[in-house]
Amino acid sequence: MNGRRQFMAILRKDLIRELRTREMIISMILFVLLAMVIFHYAFSVKEDADLTYFTGGMLWVTFIFAMLLGLNRSFAQEKDERCLDGLLLCPVDRVTIFLAKTAGNLIFLLIIQVVAVPVFTLFFVSRSYVGDLPQFLVVLLLADLGICALGTLLATISMSTRSRDLLLPIIFLPLIVPVLIAATGATTLIFAEGAGFGDLLARVLFLLGFDAIFMVAAYGTYDFAIGE
Amino acid sequence: MSDPADRRDGATSLEIEVAGLRKTFGRREVLKGLSFSLERGGFLSIFGPNGAGKTTTLRVLATLLTAGAGTVRVAGHDVRDDPMPVRRTIGLISHNPMLYLDLTAHENLRFYADMYGVDDREARITELLERLELSHRRHDVVRTYSKGMRQRLAIARAILHRPRVLLLDEPHSGLDPRAVDILDGLLAEIRDEHTFVMVTHNIAKGLDWGTDLMIIEAGRIVYEHAAGVDHASFSAVYREHVHDGSVL
Numbered sequence: 185m186n187g188r189r190q191f192m193a194i195l196r197k198d199l200i201r202e203l204r205t206r207e208m209i210i211s212m213i214l215f216v217l218l219a220m221v222i223f224h225y226a227f228s229v230k231e232d233a234d235l236t237y238f239t240g241g242m243l244w245v246t247f248i249f250a251m252l253l254g255l256n257r258s259f260a261q262e263k264d265e266r267c268l269d270g271l272l273l274c275p276v277d278r279v280t281i282f283l284a285k286t287a288g289n290l291i292f293l294l295i296i297q298v299v300a301v302p303v304f305t306l307f308f309v310s311r312s313y314v315g316d317l318p319q320f321l322v323v324l325l326l327a328d329l330g331i332c333a334l335g336t337l338l339a340t341i342s343m344s345t346r347s348r349d350l351l352l353p354i355i356f357l358p359l360i361v362p363v364l365i366a367a368t369g370a371t372t373l374i375f376a377e378g379a380g381f382g383d384l385l386a387r388v389l390f391l392l393g394f395d396a397i398f399m400v401a402a403y404g405t406y407d408f409a410i411g412e
Numbered sequence: 413m414s415d416p417a418d419r420r421d422g423a424t425s426l427e428i429e430v431a432g433l434r435k436t437f438g439r440r441e442v443l444k445g446l447s448f449s450l451e452r453g454g455f456l457s458i459f460g461p462n463g464a465g466k467t468t469t470l471r472v473l474a475t476l477l478t479a480g481a482g483t484v485r486v487a488g489h490d491v492r493d494d495p496m497p498v499r500r501t502i503g504l505i506s507h508n509p510m511l512y513l514d515l516t517a518h519e520n521l522r523f524y525a526d527m528y529g530v531d532d533r534e535a536r537i538t539e540l541l542e543r544l545e546l547s548h549r550r551h552d553v554v555r556t557y558s559k560g561m562r563q564r565l566a567i568a569r570a571i572l573h574r575p576r577v578l579l580l581d582e583p584h585s586g587l588d589p590r591a592v593d594i595l596d597g598l599l600a601e602i603r604d605e606h607t608f609v610m611v612t613h614n615i616a617k618g619l620d621w622g623t624d625l626m627i628i629e630a631g632r633i634v635y636e637h638a639a640g641v642d643h644a645s646f647s648a649v650y651r652e653h654v655h656d657g658s659v660l
Contacts, residue, residue: 186529189526189529190526190527190529192526193522193523193526193527194523194527196523197512197515197519197523200515200519201512201514201515204514204515204553205514261512261514265510265511265512265513266506266508266510267510267511267512269476269504269506269508269510270510270511270524270569271527272475272476273474273475273476273499273502273504273510274499274524274527274528275496275497275499275500275527275528275529276527411478412477412478
């Protein structure tokens with residue numbers, strides 16, 4: 185059986201469904217924009233206060249919470265409409281399901297970021313970081329991959345529980361802290377001072393390692409996670 | 413239908429072999445050592461009260477649940493050790509259509525065709541939609557379909573990859589009489605091409621279709637018989653074996 189064809193089928197199905205209903209994307213974009221407005225007022229204690237060193241944290245906290253909204257939805261439709269049974273009846277390697285779901289979540293997160301990052305820059309970043317854009321994009325992609333890989337794995341585990349909406353944040357947030365630390369440090373450095381790849385090497389390698397660990401973990405456990 | 417131990421010489425013609433099947437949810441043992449087999453081309457109707465373990469049995473056959481103990485083989489493949497060939501061999505029609513409501517009929521079937529690696533995808537989808545009288549609605553999202561139309565599309569989903577074995581879980585449940593007629597017509601059309609296992613509360617349907625009959629109560633087979641039993645006799649047997657015979 186062609187794993188690539190199955191991967192594309194699951195991804196295409198999730199994208200068509202989301203583009204048609206816009207359930208996830210609209211709620212995530214609204215959440216991100218509202219969070220920025222709230223941050224703007226919450227941190228404006230002094231008119232000329234320098235928020236530069238908070239920017240990385242604000243950005244990644246917003247994305248992680250926004251992704252939680254999306255992750256809850258990404259399996260809810262499979263579960264609610266009992267389509268998960270249909271999917272599991274197919275002769276498909278469970279890892280293919282994980283990879284396709286992770287790719288779908290990654291695409292949704294990137295769409296949110298295409299809207300959110302320019303708005304965030306307007307609100308909070310005082311210096312131009314156009315010259316550091318390649319470094320920023322590498323950090324963004326690696327952190328996104330970690331968030332989506334871990335999030336997809338945990339959303340799969342929690343979807344069969346009665347209190348999945350509560351359980352997912354409880355297990356996801358502590359485990360995503362390493363990504364938050366590395367991504368926040370790298371992003372803040374880029375926004376505040378500018379940073380070359382050399383300056384970011386340790387954090388980029390850390391993000392790569394995190395992504396690799398959770399991809400391997402998912403490879404080994406996903407059959408069990410998505411089963412009974 | 414007989415115990416697999418008695419049928420080893422005829423193993424090549426057996427499509428389904430279940431021996432000592434047990435399944436536990438938490439502390440509750442739902443299946444308590446079921447053993448049965450079904451010949452290729454047979455139609456097994458499984459009856460029993462709610463909670464007897466009928467659907468659990470079907471879900472183990474479908475590889476959706478793992479057996480706690482015992483062996484289950486479909487088309488010669490062990491469902492636990494070798495599930496992929498089993499999944500290619502079976503189709504499941506449930507009262508739950510397992511369709512994506514925000515996708516069109518064509519998009520749903522295209523998705524499942526790609527998942528099963530159907531080579532003649534577009535031709536097969538067109539053929540099935542025409543056969544099920546859904547061609548005119550192929551580009552409408554399934555959310556706008558009636559229950560009967562969804563059930564017809566669910567049949568298309570289940571037979572899209574030309575499975576040898578069809579598992580039916582209360583397929584008539586919630587259908588109006590017209591939809592029941594259409595479903596029965598379709599089953600009649602594909603009857604000769606498949607082996608069937610049907611879980612049902614509908615004794616008339618089960619007796620009409622079944623070549624083999626079985627009653628499960630509290631996780632045990634309490635009655636099994638080849639077909640040829642009339643409705644009144646079977647109802648009496650059902651009352652005799654099942655505590656809550658009133659479900660008839």
